[in-house]
Amino acid sequence: MLENRWETFARENAEWYIYTAPDVDFTTAEGRSFFDRSGREDAAQILAEAGPRLTGRGRALEIGCGVGRLTMPVSERFTEVLAVDIAPTMLRKLADNAQRAGRDNVRGFLSHEPWDTQGPVDFVYSLIVFQHIADWSAIVEYFTRIGSCLAPGGVCWVQFDTRAVSLPYLAVSRLPDAVLPRPWRKGIRRVRRSRDRLVELFESCGLRVASELRPGERHAFLLTR
Template sequence: MADTDRDWRKWAETDPYYSVAAAPEFRRDRVDIDAFLYTGEAYIVQRLAMLEQQLGVIARRRALDFGCGVGRIALPMAMLFGEVVGLDVAPAMLAEAERLKQRQDAGNARFALSDDALSAADGHYDFVHSYIVFQHVPVARGLPLIGLLLDRVAVGGIASIHVALRRGDTPWRAAFYKARTRIPGFQKLVHWLRGKPSDEPMMQMNEYPVSAIFAMMQQRGFGQAIVDMERHGRFLTMHIAARRNGMQEQDG
């Protein structure tokens, strides 16, 4: 089975911007950092405006961005919130985020190494966010992490979690995908045949059961969720957002 943390750390060391936003113009040897950060700014401004239109005003004290990468979204968020915490499993991503933080003079942003207990995410947050992250995390690991993120939402706060629903695979493509993730050495062979570096990691696309996420939200006192679909190539994904009204399973 592919090790997604190891793969993500490899991406961070070799091509961090492309791995966050997989467009040719963001390859490491040609990336325009201002253009890259603008994509994150445009996204989060639109996302917050849509959420506030449908769910009401979001307090702007503290925000958490899970899977922050180099800070594409967390750094623009720092212009909109009093404090932003970005979590990622790749030290090289965090080092680059810190460099961009100095470049952007975003002193209210803090970047920290993520673990499966979210131990670096102290307290509660008015806005807990993750985008284009969980699709790369195996479901058995990702669902408990989503539960912990929901626990970090303050009463009155908003969670906005993005997951993949369907890969849109034919039976042959599904079998090919399984082989790439489970057969040792097969992925390197595929890259070699395609003329890519043999050690370039694979980006997994894991399908999430949204009913399980809705159940976790209900258990933790979230109100009615709003959802919107988004296509990434052949992949169907979904944003799930809701306001937390109660404290049922909120930890300290």
């Protein structure tokens, strides 16, 4: 199960699996600084791209929060952040990081918990998360729930890998984990999705595509209600 894999990843080396920089040792002060800086840079870009359409700064929702690489900087800009993950160890590390940062406006939820019933959400975001989910039904469930809690006028910024499926990609996907480098193993490998199928899903959940950025490996969709 994906949940079990990411719980194992979280216990083994959470920061590396969240942000797979091959040459960085996240156990060092330099590595941790790199991790935090990368989160601030990515959060700033996401907020800059979503900002022109954002009408509220009350409640934000992050899908796949990990230990808070993006959650911490976003929590400085919103009254509250609902942070969702599938791994309990990720959420425990997130709580520790939020406490150290003095951020008491971050609330962690496991993916099956009722994060979508906490009230209207002004902003939803997710980066380098959905590209790892192989189960299409899980993606459908997430967006059904996102559509139910996104406030009228709310904004959703979400990233997928929409590169075309190639023969080498299919061949590597069929190899056992034992012969693959860590980034290609099940649970962390990138799963490519059809742009048209994603748009159809978004629309079925009441979400309209307002704009698209960087089609391909880091395809970002800006969705509104």
